[in-house]
Amino acid sequence: MKKLLLLLVALPAAAAIWFFSADKPLKTIEGLAIQHADKLPLAFFGERLFNEHCASCHDNPQMHAPTREALAGYSLDSVMVAMKFGKMQPMAAHLADIERGLIAIYLSGAESDDFNWMAQQQCDTPDTSSPTLFVSNWGQGDGNRRFVDPGRTNIHRDNVGSLQLAWAMAFPKVTDMRSQPAVVGDTLYFGDKTGRLYAIDRKRGCVHAHTKVASGIRSAITVVPGDSAPVLVFADSMAVVYAVDSQSLDIRWRADMRLFSTSTITGSISHHDNRLYVPISSYEVAAAGNPNHVCCESHGGVVALDLANGDRLWEWHATADAILQGQTSDGKPLLGPSGASVWSTPTIDAARNRLYIGTGENLSHPATATSDAVIALDLDTGETVWHFQATADDVWNAACLNDGTNCPENAGGDFDIGASIVHAKLDDGSELLLVGQKSGDAMALDMNGELLWKTRVSNAALGPDLHQTTTNGGIHWGMALAGERLLVPAADPERTRPGYDPRPGIHALDVRSGEVLWFQGVERGCYLADEDKPLVGLQNMRTGKHRPLEDQYNCSFYYGLSSAATATEDLVFSGGLNGVLRAYAIEDGEVLWEYATATPVTTVNGVTGHGGAIDVDGQLLAGDWLYVQSGYAMFGQLPGNVLYAFKLSAD
Secondary structure (H helix, E strand, C coil): CHHHHHHHHHHHHHHHCCCCCCCHHHHHHHHHHHHCHHHCCHHHHHHHHHHHHCHHHHCCHHHCCCCHHHHCCCCHHHHHHHHHHCCCHHHHCCCCHHHHHHHHHHHHCCCCCCCCHHHHCECCCCCCCCCCEEECCCCCCHHHCCECCCCCECCCCCCHHHEEEEEEEECCCCCCCCCCCEEECCEEEEECCCCEEEEEECCCCCEEEEEECCCCECCCCEEECCCCCCEEEEEECCCEEEEEECCCCCEEEEEECCCCCCEECCCCCEEECCEEEEEEEECHHHHCCCCCCCECCCECEEEEEECCCCCEEEEEECCCCCEEEEECCCCCEEEECCECCCCCCCEEECCCCEEEEECCCECCCCCCCCCCEEEEEECCCCCEEEEEECCCCCECCHHHHCCCCCCCCCCCCCCCCCCCCEEEECCCCCEEEEEECCCCEEEEECCCCCEEEEEECCCCCCCCCCCCCCCCCCCCCCCEEECCEEEEEECCCCCCCCCCCCCCEEEEEECCCCCEEEEEECCCCCCCCHHHCCCCHHHHHHHCCCCCHHHHHHCCCCCCCCCCCEECCCEEEEECCCCEEEEEECCCCCEEEEEECCCEECCCCCCCEECCCCCCCCCEEEECEEEEEECCCCCCCCCCCEEEEEEECCC
């Protein structure tokens, strides 16, 4: 009887784990189980598994491992990441996915006290009869230009220095702040890593309404027109897309977007003419670092959905289906082609009926022409119109960080095009596509995909040879366009590499020629010994040395500019990986205002708050207000859980 009960519970529990199979017959069952996991005794079985496999370390003070009480402070997503390809991967390797999931549900499930603050922070819903749409998508307007016109902001170079902190709100069980909010009228819609969606009064810092979805909200909140009220569209970490009523926060529909069991959604969702365009990425790039993983079968893509009901209209696949290519040196099957994930947000070109995306590297051989590329798709059919490949033969996965057998021969440099393609429309009627790559290259294409110019703003590619180990440098999440100036943030951490000369900071380029108009570098501002510098990305998550968190806040290894920039007519805002937020003059790069966010902060909701790295999404402007999220620890940066709201001073 006990085994039967365990089986009945374990089967739907599998649906609650984002690493599980994407087999179509299970999707309906999975969706129901995800939404009603709190009514199943999953934590009971998770506790038993924890006691059997984990307690000997985590309940033993001599092991110096986090206690189960400390682990309860993390979201389900964070616990799963640690067990799947983080520091706990070796210890959890013998567990099945369902066992890892039950442990994560147990550890993250005790939430009642953590979220009591919401009842005290409730406030009346504002008038939404004619709201101003300040921020409605990732690109903060058309063309993914991340440009805020004077009609949406009162902040300019002459008054930006008067910005002062008005309020800060912290969120429990959160270490990463990555979902760009939307701002409609006086409401800011925000999603966190626990899967909670909040409608926040953006001036008072109180909560109008809230709801919860299955797992952490990962994409930006996209606002699209609705019959009676706007609809909020976003994706969670299990690659499920939601359409939510902006007034009631009721879920209108949900749709599973997985192409493979490892599919995820890293970019954000674009909208045009009652259709949604969803970029599909994959975490198999990280899973391939596990020596037991069979590499590699997944690839990226784009899925078009009907806004009314979430039905799939078409799919574009970045590669053909993977087939057996041979064996690794330790006898595992080797599959390919794979990879070319789409982790940029698609760009709409309504006049040409096209969609533009950037892709990542291949994960295994054979290399394809669709990796590290810009792809133009037909909006109606998803057929390829043209493609431009920035870097050929870039075949790489996380096994290359530790000489694993899944690392491809002649591995490339991991030089994705992750920044969204910027569609520039200039005053003389000419149009360009602007591209940013992790190699450190900024490029312009004509509207048929022909290269016009290329400028290397940082040396992440280690000179002309792109087949070098990744440094996690270059251009990451997004550039901004103001007039004919392209503002390009560069991350460039300090690494010891032959020929590598890091240039973290912000670069202003002439959009017609690619000429560098000015460069404003950023510095760490503190001394960090070589032995305290971390390894690269996922390698550091698994095996790297970890400095005390207080020491990291005092002197962060990372300090470059990775997050997307946001521009106005005369300012560009950019946040650093050390938590420093800056406003630069568009004209010459002068720093006009800065604020250090990676500190403890008193919050309006009473939750303990500490800022951290500013990564992924950029800054939001609405009238007299500036909003920024602080905290991102995915690759060893500074954790944090704070949403900051700044306001122009009346003085």
